[in-house]
Amino acid sequence: MxxxxxxxxxxxxxxxxxxxxxxxxxxxxxxxxxSDEWIRSRTGVRAxxxxxxxxxxxxxxxxxxxxxLKSAGAxxxxxxxLATTTPDRxxxxxxxxxxxxxxxGVVPAFDISAVCSGFVYGxxxxxxxxxxxxxxxxLVIGADTYSTILNPQDSTTxxxxxxxxxxxxxxxxxxxxxGALGPFDLGSDGTLADLIAIPAGGSRQRSSPDPVxxxxxxxxxxxxxxxxNAVLRMADSAGKVLARAxxxxxxxxxxxxxxxxxxxxxxxxxxxxxxxxxxxxxxxDVGNTSAASIPLALVDAAQTGRxxxxxxxxxxxxxxxxxxxxxxxxxxxxxxxSQLPQHHEE
Amino acid sequence: MSDIRERLNALxxxxxxxxxxxxxxxxxxxxxxxxxxxxxQLAAAMEREFGxxxxxxxxxxxxxxxxxxxxxxxxxxxAR
Numbered sequence: 001m002x003x004x005x006x007x008x009x010x011x012x013x014x015x016x017x018x019x020x021x022x023x024x025x026x027x028x029x030x031x032x033x034x035s036d037e038w039i040r041s042r043t044g045v046r047a048x049x050x051x052x053x054x055x056x057x058x059x060x061x062x063x064x065x066x067x068x069l070k071s072a073g074a075x076x077x078x079x080x081x082l083a084t085t086t087p088d089r090x091x092x093x094x095x096x097x098x099x100x101x102x103x104x105g106v107v108p109a110f111d112i113s114a115v116c117s118g119f120v121y122g123x124x125x126x127x128x129x130x131x132x133x134x135x136x137x138x139l140v141i142g143a144d145t146y147s148t149i150l151n152p153q154d155s156t157t158x159x160x161x162x163x164x165x166x167x168x169x170x171x172x173x174x175x176x177x178x179g180a181l182g183p184f185d186l187g188s189d190g191t192l193a194d195l196i197a198i199p200a201g202g203s204r205q206r207s208s209p210d211p212v213x214x215x216x217x218x219x220x221x222x223x224x225x226x227x228x229n230a231v232l233r234m235a236d237s238a239g240k241v242l243a244r245a246x247x248x249x250x251x252x253x254x255x256x257x258x259x260x261x262x263x264x265x266x267x268x269x270x271x272x273x274x275x276x277x278x279x280x281x282x283x284x285d286v287g288n289t290s291a292a293s294i295p296l297a298l299v300d301a302a303q304t305g306r307x308x309x310x311x312x313x314x315x316x317x318x319x320x321x322x323x324x325x326x327x328x329x330x331x332x333x334x335x336x337x338s339q340l341p342q343h344h345e346e
Numbered sequence: 347m348s349d350i351r352e353r354l355n356a357l358x359x360x361x362x363x364x365x366x367x368x369x370x371x372x373x374x375x376x377x378x379x380x381x382x383x384x385x386x387q388l389a390a391a392m393e394r395e396f397g398x399x400x401x402x403x404x405x406x407x408x409x410x411x412x413x414x415x416x417x418x419x420x421x422x423x424x425a426r
Contacts, residue, residue: 042383227386228402267387270361271394 044262166295
Protein backbone atom coordinates (compact mmCIF):
# COMPACT_ATOMS: atom_id res chain seq x y z
CA MET A 1 0.00 0.00 0.00
CA UNK A 2 1.35 3.40 -0.99
CA UNK A 3 1.44 6.07 1.64
CA UNK A 4 0.52 9.62 0.65
CA UNK A 5 4.16 10.52 1.07
CA UNK A 6 5.26 8.14 -1.69
CA UNK A 7 2.37 8.72 -4.08
CA UNK A 8 3.07 11.03 -6.99
CA UNK A 9 1.39 12.04 -10.24
CA UNK A 10 3.24 10.53 -13.18
CA UNK A 11 3.09 11.69 -16.80
CA UNK A 12 2.06 8.69 -18.90
CA UNK A 13 1.17 10.36 -22.20
CA UNK A 14 1.60 13.68 -24.01
CA UNK A 15 -0.05 15.20 -27.07
CA UNK A 16 -0.29 18.43 -29.02
CA UNK A 17 -2.59 20.15 -31.51
CA UNK A 18 -1.71 23.11 -33.72
CA UNK A 19 -4.09 24.67 -36.24
CA UNK A 20 -2.93 24.08 -39.83
CA UNK A 21 -3.09 27.79 -40.77
CA UNK A 22 0.31 29.49 -40.37
CA UNK A 23 0.75 33.27 -40.17
CA UNK A 24 4.32 34.35 -40.97
CA UNK A 25 6.03 37.61 -40.01
CA UNK A 26 5.70 38.67 -43.66
CA UNK A 27 1.93 38.18 -43.43
CA UNK A 28 1.86 40.43 -40.36
CA UNK A 29 4.15 43.10 -41.77
CA UNK A 30 1.80 43.65 -44.70
CA UNK A 31 -1.04 44.40 -42.25
CA UNK A 32 0.85 46.20 -39.46
CA UNK A 33 3.77 48.58 -39.81
CA UNK A 34 6.41 46.12 -38.57
CA SER A 35 9.13 44.14 -40.33
CA ASP A 36 10.19 40.51 -40.04
CA GLU A 37 13.51 41.74 -38.59
CA TRP A 38 11.70 43.89 -35.97
CA ILE A 39 9.60 40.92 -34.84
CA ARG A 40 12.46 38.42 -34.78
CA SER A 41 14.88 40.67 -32.88
CA ARG A 42 12.30 41.51 -30.20
CA THR A 43 10.51 38.20 -29.80
CA GLY A 44 12.36 35.41 -31.64
CA VAL A 45 9.10 34.49 -33.40
CA ARG A 46 9.12 33.68 -37.15
CA ALA A 47 5.62 32.24 -37.49
CA UNK A 48 2.59 31.29 -35.44
CA UNK A 49 -0.41 28.98 -35.98
CA UNK A 50 -3.86 30.56 -35.97
CA UNK A 51 -7.32 28.96 -35.92
CA UNK A 52 -9.72 29.33 -38.85
CA UNK A 53 -12.79 31.48 -38.22
CA UNK A 54 -15.41 29.36 -36.46
CA UNK A 55 -12.97 27.22 -34.52
CA UNK A 56 -12.62 27.57 -30.76
CA UNK A 57 -10.33 26.69 -27.86
CA UNK A 58 -12.29 23.47 -27.20
CA UNK A 59 -11.42 22.22 -30.71
CA UNK A 60 -7.71 22.51 -29.84
CA UNK A 61 -8.36 21.00 -26.40
CA UNK A 62 -10.21 18.00 -27.85
CA UNK A 63 -7.46 17.32 -30.41
CA UNK A 64 -4.65 17.72 -27.86
CA UNK A 65 -6.53 15.64 -25.29
CA UNK A 66 -7.18 12.87 -27.81
CA UNK A 67 -3.49 12.89 -28.77
CA UNK A 68 -2.41 12.63 -25.11
CA LEU A 69 -4.86 9.76 -24.46
CA LYS A 70 -3.48 7.92 -27.53
CA SER A 71 0.06 8.53 -26.30
CA ALA A 72 -0.89 7.09 -22.88
CA GLY A 73 -2.83 4.19 -24.42
CA ALA A 74 -5.76 5.29 -22.23
CA UNK A 75 -9.48 5.36 -23.04
CA UNK A 76 -10.66 6.82 -19.75
CA UNK A 77 -9.54 9.21 -17.00
CA UNK A 78 -11.04 10.27 -13.68
CA UNK A 79 -10.93 14.05 -14.26
CA UNK A 80 -10.33 16.62 -17.01
CA UNK A 81 -8.67 20.00 -16.37
CA LEU A 82 -8.35 22.76 -18.95
CA ALA A 83 -5.93 25.62 -18.38
CA THR A 84 -6.97 28.52 -20.61
CA THR A 85 -7.35 32.29 -20.87
CA THR A 86 -9.72 31.93 -23.83
CA PRO A 87 -12.62 29.63 -22.89
CA ASP A 88 -15.24 29.00 -25.60
CA ARG A 89 -17.73 31.07 -23.55
CA UNK A 90 -17.45 33.18 -20.35
CA UNK A 91 -19.80 30.63 -18.74
CA UNK A 92 -19.77 27.66 -18.34
CA UNK A 93 -16.24 26.24 -18.25
CA UNK A 94 -14.95 24.59 -21.43
CA UNK A 95 -13.50 21.44 -19.80
CA UNK A 96 -16.85 19.60 -19.41
CA UNK A 97 -17.54 20.04 -23.14
CA UNK A 98 -14.08 18.69 -23.97
CA UNK A 99 -14.57 15.72 -21.62
CA UNK A 100 -17.90 14.85 -23.26
CA UNK A 101 -16.57 15.17 -26.80
CA UNK A 102 -13.64 12.92 -25.86
CA UNK A 103 -16.16 10.29 -24.72
CA UNK A 104 -14.90 10.45 -21.15
CA GLY A 105 -18.41 10.48 -19.66
CA VAL A 106 -19.49 12.41 -16.57
CA VAL A 107 -16.09 12.82 -14.92
CA PRO A 108 -15.31 16.03 -12.98
CA ALA A 109 -14.08 18.70 -15.40
CA PHE A 110 -13.22 22.35 -14.83
CA ASP A 111 -11.14 25.22 -16.15
CA ILE A 112 -8.08 26.75 -14.53
CA SER A 113 -7.48 30.46 -15.02
CA ALA A 114 -3.82 31.28 -14.48
CA VAL A 115 -3.05 32.76 -17.93
CA CYS A 116 0.40 31.66 -19.19
CA SER A 117 1.15 29.80 -15.94
CA GLY A 118 -2.01 27.74 -16.41
CA PHE A 119 -0.37 24.50 -17.51
CA VAL A 120 1.95 24.32 -14.48
CA TYR A 121 -0.99 25.24 -12.23
CA GLY A 122 -2.98 22.49 -13.97
CA UNK A 123 -0.23 19.95 -13.34
CA UNK A 124 -0.19 20.94 -9.66
CA UNK A 125 -4.00 20.65 -9.34
CA UNK A 126 -3.99 17.33 -11.21
CA UNK A 127 -1.21 16.04 -8.97
CA UNK A 128 -3.19 17.23 -5.94
CA UNK A 129 -6.28 15.27 -7.06
CA UNK A 130 -4.14 12.16 -7.49
CA UNK A 131 -2.09 12.42 -4.30
CA UNK A 132 -5.26 13.33 -2.35
CA UNK A 133 -6.95 10.17 -3.59
CA UNK A 134 -9.71 12.02 -5.46
CA UNK A 135 -8.66 10.68 -8.87
CA UNK A 136 -6.48 7.87 -10.13
CA UNK A 137 -5.81 9.57 -13.47
CA UNK A 138 -6.23 13.11 -14.80
CA LEU A 139 -6.14 14.63 -18.28
CA VAL A 140 -4.48 18.08 -18.00
CA ILE A 141 -4.92 20.25 -21.09
CA GLY A 142 -3.47 23.68 -21.87
CA ALA A 143 -5.19 25.32 -24.85
CA ASP A 144 -5.51 28.92 -25.97
CA THR A 145 -6.67 30.93 -28.95
CA TYR A 146 -5.16 34.38 -28.40
CA SER A 147 -6.04 35.26 -31.98
CA THR A 148 -9.58 35.77 -30.61
CA ILE A 149 -8.53 38.33 -27.96
CA LEU A 150 -5.69 40.28 -29.61
CA ASN A 151 -6.16 43.89 -30.66
CA PRO A 152 -5.71 43.86 -34.46
CA GLN A 153 -4.01 47.29 -34.18
CA ASP A 154 -1.48 46.22 -31.50
CA SER A 155 1.65 45.15 -33.37
CA THR A 156 3.49 44.01 -30.21
CA THR A 157 0.99 41.38 -29.07
CA UNK A 158 0.10 40.37 -32.65
CA UNK A 159 3.78 39.59 -33.23
CA UNK A 160 4.16 37.42 -30.14
CA UNK A 161 1.07 35.25 -29.68
CA UNK A 162 -0.20 32.17 -31.51
CA UNK A 163 -2.91 29.54 -30.98
CA UNK A 164 -2.33 25.96 -29.84
CA UNK A 165 -3.12 23.13 -27.50
CA UNK A 166 -1.14 20.56 -25.53
CA UNK A 167 -2.05 17.93 -22.97
CA UNK A 168 -0.70 15.24 -20.67
CA UNK A 169 -2.28 12.24 -18.97
CA UNK A 170 -1.33 11.86 -15.30
CA UNK A 171 -1.76 8.64 -13.34
CA UNK A 172 -1.04 7.68 -9.75
CA UNK A 173 2.48 6.39 -9.31
CA UNK A 174 5.47 6.61 -7.05
CA UNK A 175 7.79 9.51 -6.37
CA UNK A 176 11.14 8.74 -7.93
CA UNK A 177 9.86 6.86 -11.00
CA UNK A 178 10.30 8.31 -14.49
CA GLY A 179 7.63 10.92 -15.23
CA ALA A 180 6.82 11.62 -11.56
CA LEU A 181 6.08 15.32 -11.00
CA GLY A 182 7.32 17.38 -8.10
CA PRO A 183 8.10 19.17 -5.99
CA PHE A 184 5.98 22.15 -7.04
CA ASP A 185 6.36 25.86 -6.39
CA LEU A 186 3.43 28.16 -7.20
CA GLY A 187 2.94 31.87 -6.53
CA SER A 188 0.94 34.97 -7.42
CA ASP A 189 1.07 38.76 -7.00
CA GLY A 190 -2.27 40.51 -7.50
CA THR A 191 -0.77 43.95 -6.91
CA LEU A 192 0.52 43.71 -10.49
CA ALA A 193 -2.72 42.42 -12.05
CA ASP A 194 -2.79 45.31 -14.53
CA LEU A 195 0.47 44.29 -16.27
CA ILE A 196 -1.36 41.57 -18.25
CA ALA A 197 -5.10 42.02 -18.63
CA ILE A 198 -8.28 42.16 -20.69
CA PRO A 199 -9.80 45.15 -18.84
CA ALA A 200 -13.40 44.73 -20.07
CA GLY A 201 -15.84 41.83 -20.21
CA GLY A 202 -15.86 40.94 -16.51
CA SER A 203 -18.18 41.97 -13.68
CA ARG A 204 -16.34 45.21 -12.90
CA GLN A 205 -16.90 46.60 -16.36
CA ARG A 206 -20.38 45.09 -16.76
CA SER A 207 -21.63 46.64 -13.52
CA SER A 208 -20.46 50.07 -14.72
CA PRO A 209 -22.90 52.35 -16.60
CA ASP A 210 -19.97 53.74 -18.65
CA PRO A 211 -19.23 52.46 -22.15
CA VAL A 212 -16.09 50.35 -22.65
CA UNK A 213 -13.04 52.49 -23.50
CA UNK A 214 -11.72 51.63 -26.95
CA UNK A 215 -9.36 48.68 -26.88
CA UNK A 216 -10.34 47.47 -23.40
CA UNK A 217 -12.10 44.42 -24.83
CA UNK A 218 -8.68 43.18 -26.03
CA UNK A 219 -5.69 41.57 -24.35
CA UNK A 220 -3.20 44.19 -23.13
CA UNK A 221 0.34 43.78 -21.84
CA UNK A 222 2.94 46.17 -20.42
CA UNK A 223 5.91 44.56 -22.13
CA UNK A 224 8.83 46.08 -20.28
CA UNK A 225 7.49 45.41 -16.77
CA UNK A 226 6.32 41.96 -17.79
CA UNK A 227 9.79 41.15 -19.09
CA UNK A 228 11.47 42.08 -15.81
CA ASN A 229 8.94 40.30 -13.59
CA ALA A 230 8.89 37.19 -15.77
CA VAL A 231 12.64 36.71 -15.53
CA LEU A 232 12.80 37.40 -11.78
CA ARG A 233 9.83 35.22 -10.84
CA MET A 234 10.72 32.24 -13.03
CA ALA A 235 14.36 32.29 -11.89
CA ASP A 236 13.31 32.47 -8.22
CA SER A 237 10.64 29.77 -8.55
CA ALA A 238 12.95 27.45 -10.51
CA GLY A 239 15.59 27.87 -7.81
CA LYS A 240 13.06 26.91 -5.12
CA VAL A 241 12.01 23.59 -6.69
CA LEU A 242 15.63 22.68 -7.39
CA ALA A 243 16.53 23.36 -3.74
CA ARG A 244 13.52 21.34 -2.46
CA ALA A 245 14.41 18.40 -4.70
CA UNK A 246 18.10 18.63 -3.86
CA UNK A 247 19.03 18.92 -7.54
CA UNK A 248 22.02 20.97 -8.65
CA UNK A 249 21.43 23.29 -11.59
CA UNK A 250 24.25 21.47 -13.40
CA UNK A 251 22.16 18.26 -13.24
CA UNK A 252 19.28 19.80 -15.22
CA UNK A 253 19.33 18.49 -18.81
CA UNK A 254 16.52 20.70 -20.14
CA UNK A 255 14.88 23.91 -18.99
CA UNK A 256 11.40 23.98 -20.52
CA UNK A 257 10.06 27.41 -19.62
CA UNK A 258 6.88 29.09 -20.77
CA UNK A 259 7.69 30.25 -24.31
CA UNK A 260 6.95 33.90 -23.59
CA UNK A 261 9.57 35.53 -25.75
CA UNK A 262 13.00 34.29 -26.92
CA UNK A 263 14.74 37.11 -25.08
CA UNK A 264 12.98 36.27 -21.80
CA UNK A 265 14.21 32.68 -22.22
CA UNK A 266 17.77 33.87 -22.86
CA UNK A 267 17.69 36.26 -19.93
CA UNK A 268 16.22 33.57 -17.65
CA UNK A 269 19.04 31.17 -18.56
CA UNK A 270 21.55 33.96 -17.95
CA UNK A 271 20.04 34.79 -14.57
CA UNK A 272 20.02 31.11 -13.52
CA UNK A 273 23.52 30.57 -14.87
CA UNK A 274 22.31 27.77 -17.17
CA UNK A 275 24.11 27.23 -20.50
CA UNK A 276 21.95 28.34 -23.47
CA UNK A 277 22.04 24.85 -25.02
CA UNK A 278 19.97 23.46 -22.13
CA UNK A 279 17.08 25.81 -22.92
CA UNK A 280 14.32 24.19 -24.98
CA UNK A 281 12.68 26.64 -27.37
CA UNK A 282 10.15 26.25 -30.17
CA UNK A 283 8.87 29.83 -30.01
CA UNK A 284 10.28 30.62 -33.47
CA ASP A 285 7.72 28.31 -35.10
CA VAL A 286 4.67 28.68 -32.85
CA GLY A 287 5.00 31.98 -30.96
CA ASN A 288 3.72 32.36 -27.41
CA THR A 289 0.76 29.97 -27.07
CA SER A 290 0.06 30.81 -23.39
CA ALA A 291 -1.23 27.75 -21.50
CA ALA A 292 -0.25 25.46 -24.39
CA SER A 293 3.36 26.58 -24.60
CA ILE A 294 5.03 24.12 -22.20
CA PRO A 295 3.37 20.93 -23.54
CA LEU A 296 3.98 22.12 -27.13
CA ALA A 297 7.67 22.68 -26.34
CA LEU A 298 7.90 19.26 -24.64
CA VAL A 299 6.26 17.51 -27.61
CA ASP A 300 8.57 19.32 -30.03
CA ALA A 301 11.67 18.37 -28.02
CA ALA A 302 10.50 14.75 -27.64
CA GLN A 303 9.64 14.33 -31.33
CA THR A 304 12.95 15.80 -32.51
CA GLY A 305 14.80 13.36 -30.24
CA ARG A 306 16.24 16.08 -28.08
CA UNK A 307 14.30 15.06 -24.98
CA UNK A 308 15.03 11.44 -23.99
CA UNK A 309 13.74 9.13 -21.25
CA UNK A 310 15.53 9.59 -17.93
CA UNK A 311 16.68 13.13 -18.61
CA UNK A 312 16.07 15.73 -15.90
CA UNK A 313 13.60 18.43 -16.88
CA UNK A 314 12.82 21.71 -15.13
CA UNK A 315 9.45 23.28 -16.01
CA UNK A 316 8.77 26.93 -15.13
CA UNK A 317 6.07 29.38 -16.16
CA UNK A 318 4.98 32.96 -15.64
CA UNK A 319 1.80 34.77 -16.62
CA UNK A 320 -0.92 37.29 -15.89
CA UNK A 321 -2.22 37.55 -12.38
CA UNK A 322 0.64 37.79 -11.88
CA UNK A 323 1.14 34.05 -11.52
CA UNK A 324 4.14 31.76 -11.70
CA UNK A 325 5.07 28.17 -10.96
CA UNK A 326 7.68 25.45 -11.42
CA UNK A 327 8.09 21.71 -11.13
CA UNK A 328 10.56 18.96 -11.97
CA UNK A 329 10.49 15.51 -13.52
CA UNK A 330 12.67 12.86 -15.11
CA UNK A 331 11.34 12.41 -18.63
CA UNK A 332 9.29 9.20 -19.01
CA UNK A 333 9.55 6.63 -21.82
CA UNK A 334 6.52 7.77 -23.82
CA UNK A 335 5.72 8.50 -27.47
CA UNK A 336 4.43 12.04 -28.07
CA UNK A 337 1.43 12.30 -30.43
CA SER A 338 0.34 15.32 -32.53
CA GLN A 339 -3.10 15.82 -34.09
CA LEU A 340 -4.75 18.43 -36.26
CA PRO A 341 -7.75 20.11 -34.66
CA GLN A 342 -11.11 19.63 -36.40
CA HIS A 343 -14.07 21.94 -36.81
CA HIS A 344 -16.83 20.97 -34.40
CA GLU A 345 -20.43 21.15 -35.62
CA GLU A 346 -22.72 22.41 -32.84
CA MET B 347 34.39 56.01 -10.56
CA SER B 348 36.96 54.61 -13.00
CA ASP B 349 36.53 51.23 -11.35
CA ILE B 350 32.74 51.39 -11.86
CA ARG B 351 33.22 52.39 -15.50
CA GLU B 352 35.59 49.49 -16.13
CA ARG B 353 33.21 46.97 -14.58
CA LEU B 354 30.26 48.44 -16.48
CA ASN B 355 32.18 48.37 -19.78
CA ALA B 356 33.16 44.75 -19.25
CA LEU B 357 29.59 43.83 -18.33
CA UNK B 358 28.05 45.56 -21.34
CA UNK B 359 30.59 44.16 -23.79
CA UNK B 360 30.13 40.61 -22.51
CA UNK B 361 26.36 40.68 -22.15
CA UNK B 362 25.47 42.43 -25.41
CA UNK B 363 28.35 41.17 -27.54
CA UNK B 364 29.66 44.69 -28.22
CA UNK B 365 32.94 45.34 -30.00
CA UNK B 366 35.60 46.36 -27.45
CA UNK B 367 36.13 50.10 -27.92
CA UNK B 368 32.52 50.92 -28.85
CA UNK B 369 32.02 52.39 -25.38
CA UNK B 370 35.07 54.73 -25.55
CA UNK B 371 33.19 57.75 -26.98
CA UNK B 372 30.49 57.65 -24.28
CA UNK B 373 27.67 56.56 -26.60
CA UNK B 374 23.96 56.77 -25.80
CA UNK B 375 22.07 53.50 -25.42
CA UNK B 376 20.17 54.36 -28.60
CA UNK B 377 23.37 54.60 -30.63
CA UNK B 378 24.29 51.14 -29.30
CA UNK B 379 20.99 49.85 -30.78
CA UNK B 380 19.46 49.19 -27.36
CA UNK B 381 15.68 48.79 -27.45
CA UNK B 382 13.42 48.88 -24.39
CA UNK B 383 13.90 45.19 -23.58
CA UNK B 384 17.68 45.51 -23.79
CA UNK B 385 17.46 48.36 -21.27
CA UNK B 386 15.55 46.08 -18.87
CA GLN B 387 18.19 43.38 -19.41
CA LEU B 388 20.98 45.89 -18.74
CA ALA B 389 19.32 47.09 -15.51
CA ALA B 390 18.92 43.49 -14.29
CA ALA B 391 22.52 42.66 -15.17
CA MET B 392 23.77 45.75 -13.31
CA GLU B 393 21.76 44.77 -10.24
CA ARG B 394 23.49 41.39 -10.23
CA GLU B 395 26.97 42.77 -10.93
CA PHE B 396 26.89 45.70 -8.50
CA GLY B 397 24.46 44.40 -5.87
CA UNK B 398 22.34 47.56 -5.88
CA UNK B 399 18.80 48.20 -7.04
CA UNK B 400 18.61 49.79 -10.49
CA UNK B 401 15.16 50.84 -11.70
CA UNK B 402 15.09 50.47 -15.49
CA UNK B 403 12.71 53.48 -15.57
CA UNK B 404 15.83 55.58 -14.84
CA UNK B 405 17.36 54.48 -18.15
CA UNK B 406 16.19 55.66 -21.56
CA UNK B 407 17.51 55.52 -25.12
CA UNK B 408 19.14 58.94 -24.47
CA UNK B 409 21.09 57.70 -21.43
CA UNK B 410 24.87 57.67 -21.97
CA UNK B 411 27.41 55.31 -20.45
CA UNK B 412 28.64 58.18 -18.25
CA UNK B 413 25.08 58.74 -17.01
CA UNK B 414 24.93 55.09 -15.98
CA UNK B 415 28.31 55.30 -14.22
CA UNK B 416 27.01 58.31 -12.28
CA UNK B 417 23.76 56.50 -11.42
CA UNK B 418 25.68 53.46 -10.19
CA UNK B 419 28.03 55.70 -8.17
CA UNK B 420 25.01 57.30 -6.43
CA UNK B 421 23.42 53.91 -5.73
CA UNK B 422 26.65 52.43 -4.39
CA UNK B 423 27.39 55.35 -2.06
CA UNK B 424 23.77 55.32 -0.84
CA ALA B 425 24.11 51.61 -0.10
CA ARG B 426 27.21 52.11 2.04
